[in-house]
Amino acid sequence: MVPARYLSFTTALLFIWTVAVRAGQSGKFVLINHTPYEWAQVSSTDDQMDSWSFPSVIPAGAVQTVNVEWDEADFDKQAESGAEVVYALMGTPNSFQLQARAPSSGFTLQALLHNIATVGNPQGSTINLGWNTNGTTAFVLAGKEGEFASSNPPTNWMQSSLSTIGSRQLRSIAMPGSHDAGMSVITGKTAFVDADDVLTQTGSIASQLTFGSRYFDIRPVIASGVFKTGHYSDISIVGWQGADGQAISDIINEINAFTASNAELIVLNLSHDLNTDSGYGALTQTDWNNLLQQLTGINHLFVAPNPTSVDLTSMTLGQFIGNGQAAVLVITQPSGSISLGSFATQGFYTYSQYNAYNSYSDTDSLSTMVSDQINKMKTVRTSPTSQLFLLSWTLTQGAGDIIDGTSILDLANEADSALSSDFSGAYTSTTFPNILYIDNFASSDATALAMAVNANT
Numbered sequence: 232m233v234p235a236r237y238l239s240f241t242t243a244l245l246f247i248w249t250v251a252v253r254a255g256q257s258g259k260f261v262l263i264n265h266t267p268y269e270w271a272q273v274s275s276t277d278d279q280m281d282s283w284s285f286p287s288v289i290p291a292g293a294v295q296t297v298n299v300e301w302d303e304a305d306f307d308k309q310a311e312s313g314a315e316v317v318y319a320l321m322g323t324p325n326s327f328q329l330q331a332r333a334p335s336s337g338f339t340l341q342a343l344l345h346n347i348a349t350v351g352n353p354q355g356s357t358i359n360l361g362w363n364t365n366g367t368t369a370f371v372l373a374g375k376e377g378e379f380a381s382s383n384p385p386t387n388w389m390q391s392s393l394s395t396i397g398s399r400q401l402r403s404i405a406m407p408g409s410h411d412a413g414m415s416v417i418t419g420k421t422a423f424v425d426a427d428d429v430l431t432q433t434g435s436i437a438s439q440l441t442f443g444s445r446y447f448d449i450r451p452v453i454a455s456g457v458f459k460t461g462h463y464s465d466i467s468i469v470g471w472q473g474a475d476g477q478a479i480s481d482i483i484n485e486i487n488a489f490t491a492s493n494a495e496l497i498v499l500n501l502s503h504d505l506n507t508d509s510g511y512g513a514l515t516q517t518d519w520n521n522l523l524q525q526l527t528g529i530n531h532l533f534v535a536p537n538p539t540s541v542d543l544t545s546m547t548l549g550q551f552i553g554n555g556q557a558a559v560l561v562i563t564q565p566s567g568s569i570s571l572g573s574f575a576t577q578g579f580y581t582y583s584q585y586n587a588y589n590s591y592s593d594t595d596s597l598s599t600m601v602s603d604q605i606n607k608m609k610t611v612r613t614s615p616t617s618q619l620f621l622l623s624w625t626l627t628q629g630a631g632d633i634i635d636g637t638s639i640l641d642l643a644n645e646a647d648s649a650l651s652s653d654f655s656g657a658y659t660s661t662t663f664p665n666i667l668y669i670d671n672f673a674s675s676d677a678t679a680l681a682m683a684v685n686a687n688t
Protein backbone atom coordinates (compact mmCIF):
# COMPACT_ATOMS: atom_id res chain seq x y z
CA MET A 232 0.00 0.00 0.00
CA VAL A 233 1.20 3.46 -0.82
CA PRO A 234 0.74 5.70 2.25
CA ALA A 235 -2.23 8.04 1.96
CA ARG A 236 -0.01 10.94 2.91
CA TYR A 237 2.22 10.23 -0.06
CA LEU A 238 -0.80 9.94 -2.37
CA SER A 239 -2.14 13.36 -1.44
CA PHE A 240 1.30 14.83 -1.89
CA THR A 241 1.40 13.33 -5.39
CA THR A 242 -2.09 14.61 -6.08
CA ALA A 243 -1.06 18.10 -5.00
CA LEU A 244 2.01 17.95 -7.23
CA LEU A 245 -0.10 16.75 -10.12
CA PHE A 246 -2.52 19.60 -9.49
CA ILE A 247 0.28 22.19 -9.50
CA TRP A 248 1.80 20.62 -12.60
CA THR A 249 -1.53 20.58 -14.40
CA VAL A 250 -2.28 24.20 -13.60
CA ALA A 251 1.22 25.28 -14.54
CA VAL A 252 1.27 23.38 -17.80
CA ARG A 253 -2.29 24.09 -18.85
CA ALA A 254 -2.63 27.66 -17.63
CA GLY A 255 -3.78 30.14 -20.17
CA GLN A 256 -3.05 28.60 -23.54
CA SER A 257 -3.13 31.52 -25.91
CA GLY A 258 -2.98 32.22 -29.61
CA LYS A 259 -4.04 34.62 -32.31
CA PHE A 260 -7.39 34.56 -34.07
CA VAL A 261 -7.13 36.28 -37.45
CA LEU A 262 -10.44 37.52 -38.88
CA ILE A 263 -10.36 38.32 -42.56
CA ASN A 264 -13.27 40.43 -43.81
CA HIS A 265 -12.93 40.32 -47.56
CA THR A 266 -16.58 41.04 -48.11
CA PRO A 267 -17.73 44.48 -49.28
CA TYR A 268 -19.73 44.79 -46.01
CA GLU A 269 -18.75 46.16 -42.62
CA TRP A 270 -19.04 43.57 -39.82
CA ALA A 271 -20.76 44.99 -36.74
CA GLN A 272 -20.56 43.16 -33.44
CA VAL A 273 -24.03 42.23 -32.21
CA SER A 274 -23.14 40.46 -28.96
CA SER A 275 -20.28 38.83 -27.11
CA THR A 276 -20.31 36.46 -24.15
CA ASP A 277 -17.47 34.67 -22.49
CA ASP A 278 -17.22 32.03 -19.84
CA GLN A 279 -13.79 31.14 -18.48
CA MET A 280 -11.79 33.03 -21.06
CA ASP A 281 -8.83 35.19 -20.02
CA SER A 282 -8.87 37.03 -23.30
CA TRP A 283 -11.81 37.31 -25.70
CA SER A 284 -12.13 40.89 -26.77
CA PHE A 285 -13.33 41.59 -30.29
CA PRO A 286 -13.57 44.90 -32.12
CA SER A 287 -17.06 46.37 -32.32
CA VAL A 288 -16.59 46.97 -36.05
CA ILE A 289 -14.45 45.18 -38.62
CA PRO A 290 -14.41 47.32 -41.78
CA ALA A 291 -14.89 45.87 -45.26
CA GLY A 292 -11.55 44.63 -46.56
CA ALA A 293 -9.91 44.54 -43.12
CA VAL A 294 -7.81 41.87 -41.44
CA GLN A 295 -8.04 41.96 -37.63
CA THR A 296 -6.08 39.92 -35.13
CA VAL A 297 -7.63 39.10 -31.76
CA ASN A 298 -5.72 37.49 -28.88
CA VAL A 299 -7.53 34.50 -27.48
CA GLU A 300 -6.56 32.95 -24.15
CA TRP A 301 -8.29 30.18 -22.28
CA ASP A 302 -8.59 30.38 -18.50
CA GLU A 303 -7.55 26.88 -17.59
CA ALA A 304 -6.83 27.34 -13.88
CA ASP A 305 -10.39 26.22 -13.35
CA PHE A 306 -9.63 23.09 -15.29
CA ASP A 307 -12.35 20.94 -13.65
CA LYS A 308 -14.86 22.89 -15.67
CA GLN A 309 -12.86 22.70 -18.81
CA ALA A 310 -15.69 21.10 -20.73
CA GLU A 311 -17.80 24.20 -20.11
CA SER A 312 -15.18 26.62 -21.32
CA GLY A 313 -16.45 28.69 -24.11
CA ALA A 314 -17.27 32.04 -25.56
CA GLU A 315 -19.15 33.50 -28.46
CA VAL A 316 -19.22 36.64 -30.52
CA VAL A 317 -21.81 37.45 -33.19
CA TYR A 318 -21.17 39.70 -36.18
CA ALA A 319 -23.75 41.05 -38.63
CA LEU A 320 -22.84 42.02 -42.20
CA MET A 321 -24.23 45.52 -42.45
CA GLY A 322 -26.78 46.08 -45.17
CA THR A 323 -27.46 42.36 -45.58
CA PRO A 324 -29.60 39.86 -43.65
CA ASN A 325 -26.43 37.83 -42.96
CA SER A 326 -24.68 37.16 -39.66
CA PHE A 327 -22.46 34.50 -38.11
CA GLN A 328 -21.19 33.49 -34.73
CA LEU A 329 -17.58 32.76 -33.76
CA GLN A 330 -17.19 30.31 -30.91
CA ALA A 331 -14.45 29.12 -28.57
CA ARG A 332 -15.02 25.59 -27.31
CA ALA A 333 -13.08 23.19 -25.15
CA PRO A 334 -14.32 19.69 -25.80
CA SER A 335 -12.44 16.90 -24.02
CA SER A 336 -10.03 16.62 -26.94
CA GLY A 337 -8.61 20.13 -26.45
CA PHE A 338 -9.52 23.57 -27.66
CA THR A 339 -11.12 24.70 -30.84
CA LEU A 340 -12.39 27.82 -32.52
CA GLN A 341 -15.36 27.49 -34.79
CA ALA A 342 -17.76 29.50 -36.91
CA LEU A 343 -21.50 28.85 -36.77
CA LEU A 344 -23.11 30.02 -40.01
CA HIS A 345 -26.48 30.61 -38.38
CA ASN A 346 -27.57 33.26 -40.86
CA ILE A 347 -25.32 32.85 -43.87
CA ALA A 348 -24.31 30.19 -46.40
CA THR A 349 -20.93 30.00 -48.17
CA VAL A 350 -19.74 27.84 -51.09
CA GLY A 351 -19.74 24.30 -49.67
CA ASN A 352 -21.04 25.36 -46.24
CA PRO A 353 -24.85 25.49 -45.90
CA GLN A 354 -26.66 27.85 -43.57
CA GLY A 355 -26.76 26.38 -40.06
CA SER A 356 -23.52 24.45 -40.41
CA THR A 357 -20.50 24.82 -38.12
CA ILE A 358 -16.96 25.21 -39.46
CA ASN A 359 -14.23 23.82 -37.22
CA LEU A 360 -11.30 26.22 -37.51
CA GLY A 361 -8.94 24.30 -35.19
CA TRP A 362 -6.59 25.85 -32.68
CA ASN A 363 -2.84 26.51 -32.66
CA THR A 364 -1.35 27.28 -29.26
CA ASN A 365 1.01 30.27 -29.62
CA GLY A 366 0.12 30.29 -33.30
CA THR A 367 -2.55 31.53 -35.63
CA THR A 368 -6.06 30.33 -36.38
CA ALA A 369 -7.91 32.11 -39.13
CA PHE A 370 -11.48 32.70 -40.28
CA VAL A 371 -11.92 34.13 -43.74
CA LEU A 372 -15.16 35.29 -45.33
CA ALA A 373 -15.12 36.90 -48.77
CA GLY A 374 -17.37 37.83 -51.64
CA LYS A 375 -20.89 39.12 -51.99
CA GLU A 376 -24.29 38.00 -50.82
CA GLY A 377 -25.29 34.81 -52.59
CA GLU A 378 -21.72 33.83 -53.51
CA PHE A 379 -19.74 33.99 -50.27
CA ALA A 380 -16.50 32.01 -49.93
CA SER A 381 -15.14 31.06 -46.52
CA SER A 382 -12.86 28.80 -44.55
CA ASN A 383 -13.57 25.07 -45.07
CA PRO A 384 -13.93 25.15 -48.87
CA PRO A 385 -15.46 22.13 -50.60
CA THR A 386 -13.10 19.51 -52.10
CA ASN A 387 -14.21 20.42 -55.64
CA TRP A 388 -13.81 24.11 -54.97
CA MET A 389 -13.22 25.07 -58.62
CA GLN A 390 -16.30 23.29 -59.90
CA SER A 391 -18.31 24.78 -57.01
CA SER A 392 -17.27 28.31 -57.93
CA LEU A 393 -17.57 28.03 -61.72
CA SER A 394 -20.47 30.48 -61.75
CA THR A 395 -18.10 33.18 -60.45
CA ILE A 396 -14.77 32.22 -62.04
CA GLY A 397 -15.63 29.97 -64.99
CA SER A 398 -15.52 32.81 -67.50
CA ARG A 399 -12.15 34.13 -66.28
CA GLN A 400 -8.76 33.44 -67.85
CA LEU A 401 -6.33 31.39 -65.77
CA ARG A 402 -4.21 34.51 -65.39
CA SER A 403 -7.14 36.16 -63.63
CA ILE A 404 -7.72 33.34 -61.14
CA ALA A 405 -5.91 32.32 -57.95
CA MET A 406 -5.27 28.70 -57.00
CA PRO A 407 -3.11 27.11 -54.31
CA GLY A 408 -0.08 25.00 -55.19
CA SER A 409 2.44 22.63 -53.62
CA HIS A 410 6.21 23.16 -53.66
CA ASP A 411 8.24 19.95 -54.15
CA ALA A 412 4.94 18.12 -54.02
CA GLY A 413 6.25 14.54 -54.05
CA MET A 414 8.45 14.89 -50.98
CA SER A 415 6.16 13.63 -48.22
CA VAL A 416 8.08 10.34 -47.87
CA ILE A 417 11.64 9.15 -48.31
CA THR A 418 11.90 6.16 -50.62
CA GLY A 419 15.68 6.32 -51.05
CA LYS A 420 18.44 8.75 -50.07
CA THR A 421 22.12 9.61 -50.06
CA ALA A 422 24.36 9.32 -46.99
CA PHE A 423 24.47 12.89 -45.73
CA VAL A 424 20.81 13.92 -45.60
CA ASP A 425 17.96 13.20 -43.23
CA ALA A 426 14.23 13.90 -43.21
CA ASP A 427 14.68 17.44 -41.79
CA ASP A 428 16.49 18.51 -44.92
CA VAL A 429 14.49 16.85 -47.71
CA LEU A 430 10.83 16.53 -46.67
CA THR A 431 8.73 19.48 -47.82
CA GLN A 432 5.27 17.91 -47.41
CA THR A 433 3.54 15.72 -44.83
CA GLY A 434 0.73 14.46 -47.05
CA SER A 435 0.71 12.59 -50.37
CA ILE A 436 -0.41 14.17 -53.64
CA ALA A 437 -3.83 12.60 -52.92
CA SER A 438 -4.07 14.40 -49.61
CA GLN A 439 -2.86 17.72 -51.09
CA LEU A 440 -5.51 17.42 -53.82
CA THR A 441 -8.19 16.86 -51.19
CA PHE A 442 -7.08 19.99 -49.31
CA GLY A 443 -7.45 21.94 -52.57
CA SER A 444 -3.97 22.18 -54.10
CA ARG A 445 -4.18 22.34 -57.90
CA TYR A 446 -0.62 23.19 -59.02
CA PHE A 447 2.13 20.69 -58.32
CA ASP A 448 5.89 21.13 -58.52
CA ILE A 449 7.03 17.68 -59.66
CA ARG A 450 10.78 16.96 -59.90
CA PRO A 451 11.27 13.73 -61.80
CA VAL A 452 14.30 11.55 -61.14
CA ILE A 453 15.37 8.11 -62.22
CA ALA A 454 16.29 6.08 -59.14
CA SER A 455 17.21 2.41 -59.53
CA GLY A 456 15.57 2.45 -62.93
CA VAL A 457 12.24 3.82 -61.69
CA PHE A 458 10.69 7.28 -62.21
CA LYS A 459 10.17 8.96 -58.87
CA THR A 460 10.06 12.48 -57.50
CA GLY A 461 13.28 13.70 -55.91
CA HIS A 462 14.80 16.52 -53.93
CA TYR A 463 18.53 16.85 -54.62
CA SER A 464 21.20 19.51 -54.56
CA ASP A 465 24.83 19.60 -55.52
CA ILE A 466 26.72 20.41 -52.34
CA SER A 467 30.40 21.35 -52.61
CA ILE A 468 32.87 18.65 -51.48
CA VAL A 469 30.24 15.94 -50.77
CA GLY A 470 28.61 16.23 -54.21
CA TRP A 471 24.96 15.45 -54.99
CA GLN A 472 22.89 14.84 -51.86
CA GLY A 473 19.17 14.31 -51.47
CA ALA A 474 16.33 11.84 -51.41
CA ASP A 475 13.59 10.29 -53.52
CA GLY A 476 9.93 10.81 -52.65
CA GLN A 477 6.69 9.43 -54.08
CA ALA A 478 6.98 7.34 -57.23
CA ILE A 479 5.50 8.78 -60.44
CA SER A 480 3.32 5.67 -60.76
CA ASP A 481 1.71 6.38 -57.36
CA ILE A 482 1.13 10.01 -58.30
CA ILE A 483 -0.64 8.95 -61.52
CA ASN A 484 -2.90 6.60 -59.54
CA GLU A 485 -3.70 9.28 -56.96
CA ILE A 486 -4.57 11.89 -59.60
CA ASN A 487 -6.80 9.41 -61.43
CA ALA A 488 -8.59 8.45 -58.22
CA PHE A 489 -9.20 12.15 -57.51
CA THR A 490 -10.39 13.17 -60.97
CA ALA A 491 -12.75 10.19 -61.11
CA SER A 492 -15.03 12.10 -58.73
CA ASN A 493 -13.79 15.72 -58.94
CA ALA A 494 -14.00 17.66 -62.20
CA GLU A 495 -11.15 20.00 -61.31
CA LEU A 496 -8.23 21.56 -63.21
CA ILE A 497 -4.83 20.19 -62.15
CA VAL A 498 -1.48 21.57 -63.34
CA LEU A 499 1.74 19.56 -63.04
CA ASN A 500 5.02 21.43 -63.58
CA LEU A 501 7.90 19.05 -64.30
CA SER A 502 11.38 20.46 -63.67
CA HIS A 503 14.73 19.65 -62.02
CA ASP A 504 15.00 16.33 -63.88
CA LEU A 505 17.90 14.18 -62.73
CA ASN A 506 19.22 10.69 -63.32
CA THR A 507 20.53 9.51 -59.93
CA ASP A 508 21.63 6.20 -61.49
CA SER A 509 24.20 7.80 -63.78
CA GLY A 510 26.10 10.74 -62.37
CA TYR A 511 23.13 13.01 -61.60
CA GLY A 512 22.93 14.28 -65.15
CA ALA A 513 19.77 15.61 -66.79
CA LEU A 514 17.30 13.13 -68.29
CA THR A 515 18.01 12.40 -71.95
CA GLN A 516 15.48 12.67 -74.78
CA THR A 517 14.90 8.91 -74.47
CA ASP A 518 14.38 9.25 -70.68
CA TRP A 519 11.86 12.07 -71.25
CA ASN A 520 10.05 10.02 -73.88
CA ASN A 521 9.75 7.17 -71.37
CA LEU A 522 8.61 9.53 -68.61
CA LEU A 523 5.98 11.23 -70.78
CA GLN A 524 4.83 7.84 -72.06
CA GLN A 525 4.27 6.76 -68.45
CA LEU A 526 2.42 10.03 -67.75
CA THR A 527 -0.02 9.33 -70.60
CA GLY A 528 -1.56 7.02 -67.98
CA ILE A 529 -3.08 10.17 -66.42
CA ASN A 530 -6.80 10.36 -67.24
CA HIS A 531 -8.29 13.63 -68.56
CA LEU A 532 -5.03 15.01 -69.99
CA PHE A 533 -6.27 18.20 -71.61
CA VAL A 534 -5.51 18.81 -75.27
CA ALA A 535 -6.11 22.47 -76.10
CA PRO A 536 -7.14 23.71 -79.52
CA ASN A 537 -3.83 24.62 -81.30
CA PRO A 538 -1.93 22.67 -78.63
CA THR A 539 1.56 23.62 -79.79
CA SER A 540 0.97 27.36 -79.91
CA VAL A 541 -1.75 28.04 -77.34
CA ASP A 542 -1.11 30.33 -74.37
CA LEU A 543 -2.87 28.29 -71.66
CA THR A 544 -2.98 31.26 -69.28
CA SER A 545 -5.36 33.15 -71.56
CA MET A 546 -7.89 30.31 -71.71
CA THR A 547 -10.82 30.45 -69.29
CA LEU A 548 -11.34 27.98 -66.46
CA GLY A 549 -14.65 27.05 -68.07
CA GLN A 550 -12.85 25.99 -71.26
CA PHE A 551 -10.98 23.38 -69.19
CA ILE A 552 -13.60 22.02 -66.81
CA GLY A 553 -16.89 23.65 -67.82
CA ASN A 554 -18.10 20.43 -69.44
CA GLY A 555 -18.11 18.67 -66.05
CA GLN A 556 -14.89 16.74 -66.75
CA ALA A 557 -11.56 17.13 -65.00
CA ALA A 558 -8.60 18.56 -66.95
CA VAL A 559 -4.93 17.86 -66.29
CA LEU A 560 -2.13 19.95 -67.85
CA VAL A 561 1.46 18.73 -67.81
CA ILE A 562 3.95 21.58 -68.21
CA THR A 563 7.56 20.58 -68.91
CA GLN A 564 10.67 22.54 -68.03
CA PRO A 565 13.51 20.16 -68.89
CA SER A 566 17.08 20.88 -67.72
CA GLY A 567 18.42 20.15 -71.20
CA SER A 568 17.06 20.72 -74.66
CA ILE A 569 14.22 18.29 -75.21
CA SER A 570 11.55 18.01 -77.87
CA LEU A 571 7.98 17.06 -76.91
CA GLY A 572 7.48 15.36 -80.29
CA SER A 573 4.07 13.72 -80.58
CA PHE A 574 3.43 14.31 -76.86
CA ALA A 575 2.80 17.97 -77.74
CA THR A 576 -0.66 16.96 -78.99
CA GLN A 577 -1.49 14.71 -76.03
CA GLY A 578 -1.75 17.17 -73.12
CA PHE A 579 1.94 18.03 -72.61
CA TYR A 580 3.14 21.63 -72.98
CA THR A 581 6.31 23.68 -72.88
CA TYR A 582 6.74 26.09 -70.00
CA SER A 583 6.36 29.14 -72.27
CA GLN A 584 2.74 28.06 -72.82
CA TYR A 585 2.08 28.48 -69.10
CA ASN A 586 4.55 31.23 -68.46
CA ALA A 587 4.64 31.86 -64.73
CA TYR A 588 6.79 34.45 -63.00
CA ASN A 589 8.38 32.28 -60.32
CA SER A 590 11.17 33.68 -58.16
CA TYR A 591 11.70 32.29 -54.68
CA SER A 592 13.22 34.43 -51.93
CA ASP A 593 15.97 32.01 -50.85
CA THR A 594 15.81 33.03 -47.19
CA ASP A 595 14.84 31.49 -43.85
CA SER A 596 13.58 34.86 -42.60
CA LEU A 597 9.81 35.16 -42.68
CA SER A 598 9.76 38.96 -42.83
CA THR A 599 12.32 39.03 -45.66
CA MET A 600 10.33 36.49 -47.68
CA VAL A 601 7.02 38.27 -47.08
CA SER A 602 8.24 41.68 -48.25
CA ASP A 603 10.20 40.18 -51.16
CA GLN A 604 7.23 38.18 -52.49
CA ILE A 605 4.72 40.97 -52.01
CA ASN A 606 7.01 43.46 -53.76
CA LYS A 607 7.48 41.04 -56.65
CA MET A 608 3.72 40.56 -56.87
CA LYS A 609 3.13 44.33 -56.99
CA THR A 610 5.76 44.72 -59.70
CA VAL A 611 4.51 41.89 -61.91
CA ARG A 612 0.77 42.02 -61.34
CA THR A 613 -0.21 45.54 -62.24
CA SER A 614 -3.54 44.34 -63.65
CA PRO A 615 -5.73 41.23 -63.34
CA THR A 616 -4.49 40.05 -66.75
CA SER A 617 -0.75 40.61 -66.19
CA GLN A 618 1.65 37.66 -66.54
CA LEU A 619 0.79 34.63 -64.39
CA PHE A 620 2.43 35.10 -60.99
CA LEU A 621 3.47 32.40 -58.57
CA LEU A 622 3.71 33.67 -54.99
CA SER A 623 6.56 31.55 -53.63
CA TRP A 624 5.44 31.55 -49.98
CA THR A 625 8.25 29.24 -48.89
CA LEU A 626 11.27 29.54 -46.61
CA THR A 627 14.60 27.96 -47.50
CA GLN A 628 16.89 26.27 -44.98
CA GLY A 629 20.20 28.01 -44.40
CA ALA A 630 23.36 26.34 -43.07
CA GLY A 631 22.43 27.54 -39.57
CA ASP A 632 19.04 25.81 -39.78
CA ILE A 633 20.64 22.52 -40.76
CA ILE A 634 23.07 22.76 -37.82
CA ASP A 635 20.47 23.75 -35.20
CA GLY A 636 17.91 21.21 -36.41
CA THR A 637 15.32 23.59 -37.91
CA SER A 638 13.66 21.41 -40.53
CA ILE A 639 12.09 22.46 -43.83
CA LEU A 640 8.74 21.49 -42.29
CA ASP A 641 9.36 23.76 -39.24
CA LEU A 642 9.96 26.64 -41.64
CA ALA A 643 6.91 25.60 -43.68
CA ASN A 644 4.64 25.78 -40.66
CA GLU A 645 5.95 29.26 -39.84
CA ALA A 646 5.30 30.47 -43.41
CA ASP A 647 1.93 28.73 -43.76
CA SER A 648 0.49 30.31 -40.62
CA ALA A 649 1.62 33.74 -41.84
CA LEU A 650 -0.57 33.44 -44.95
CA SER A 651 -3.60 34.69 -43.04
CA SER A 652 -1.80 37.47 -41.14
CA ASP A 653 0.73 38.68 -43.73
CA PHE A 654 -0.63 37.76 -47.16
CA SER A 655 -4.36 38.27 -46.74
CA GLY A 656 -4.00 42.02 -46.21
CA ALA A 657 -1.61 42.48 -49.14
CA TYR A 658 -3.62 41.63 -52.23
CA THR A 659 -6.21 43.78 -53.93
CA SER A 660 -8.84 43.19 -56.61
CA THR A 661 -6.29 44.18 -59.28
CA THR A 662 -2.99 42.99 -57.75
CA PHE A 663 -3.18 39.38 -56.66
CA PRO A 664 -1.22 36.15 -57.23
CA ASN A 665 -2.31 33.24 -59.43
CA ILE A 666 -0.57 30.47 -57.54
CA LEU A 667 -0.29 30.49 -53.75
CA TYR A 668 2.68 28.16 -53.54
CA ILE A 669 3.51 26.55 -50.19
CA ASP A 670 5.35 23.73 -48.45
CA ASN A 671 3.38 21.39 -46.17
CA PHE A 672 0.01 21.63 -47.89
CA ALA A 673 -1.76 20.03 -44.93
CA SER A 674 -4.89 22.11 -44.46
CA SER A 675 -7.41 23.90 -46.66
CA ASP A 676 -6.39 27.36 -45.41
CA ALA A 677 -4.48 28.30 -48.58
CA THR A 678 -7.46 27.10 -50.65
CA ALA A 679 -9.85 29.28 -48.64
CA LEU A 680 -7.55 32.25 -49.25
CA ALA A 681 -7.37 31.54 -52.99
CA MET A 682 -11.17 31.42 -53.07
CA ALA A 683 -11.26 34.68 -51.12
CA VAL A 684 -8.95 36.25 -53.72
CA ASN A 685 -11.27 35.03 -56.48
CA ALA A 686 -14.38 36.25 -54.69
CA ASN A 687 -12.82 39.67 -54.21
CA THR A 688 -11.98 40.33 -57.86
Ligand SMILES: *[C@@H]1O[C@H](CO)[C@@H](O)[C@H](O)[C@H]1NC(C)=O
Pocket residue numbers: 364365
Ligand atom coordinates in the same frame (compact mmCIF):
# COMPACT_ATOMS: atom_id res chain seq x y z
C1 LIG B 1 3.68 28.62 -25.84
O1 LIG B 1 4.51 29.66 -25.39
C2 LIG B 1 4.82 29.58 -24.00
C3 LIG B 1 5.55 30.85 -23.60
O2 LIG B 1 6.62 31.09 -24.45
C4 LIG B 1 5.62 28.31 -23.73
O3 LIG B 1 5.90 28.18 -22.36
C5 LIG B 1 4.78 27.10 -24.19
O4 LIG B 1 5.54 25.92 -24.06
C6 LIG B 1 4.35 27.27 -25.63
N1 LIG B 1 3.42 26.18 -25.95
C7 LIG B 1 3.44 25.52 -27.10
C8 LIG B 1 2.47 24.40 -27.24
O5 LIG B 1 4.21 25.82 -27.99
Ligand SMILES: *[C@@H]1O[C@H](CO)[C@@H](O)[C@H](O)[C@H]1NC(C)=O
Pocket residue numbers: 448500501502503562564582585586587588589
Ligand atom coordinates in the same frame (compact mmCIF):
# COMPACT_ATOMS: atom_id res chain seq x y z
C1 LIG C 1 8.23 25.13 -63.20
O1 LIG C 1 9.17 24.97 -62.14
C2 LIG C 1 10.39 25.61 -62.35
C3 LIG C 1 11.28 25.24 -61.19
O2 LIG C 1 10.71 25.56 -59.97
C4 LIG C 1 10.17 27.10 -62.41
O3 LIG C 1 11.39 27.77 -62.67
C5 LIG C 1 9.18 27.40 -63.51
O4 LIG C 1 8.86 28.77 -63.46
C6 LIG C 1 7.93 26.60 -63.36
N1 LIG C 1 7.17 26.78 -64.56
C7 LIG C 1 5.89 26.98 -64.59
C8 LIG C 1 5.34 27.14 -65.95
O5 LIG C 1 5.19 27.05 -63.61
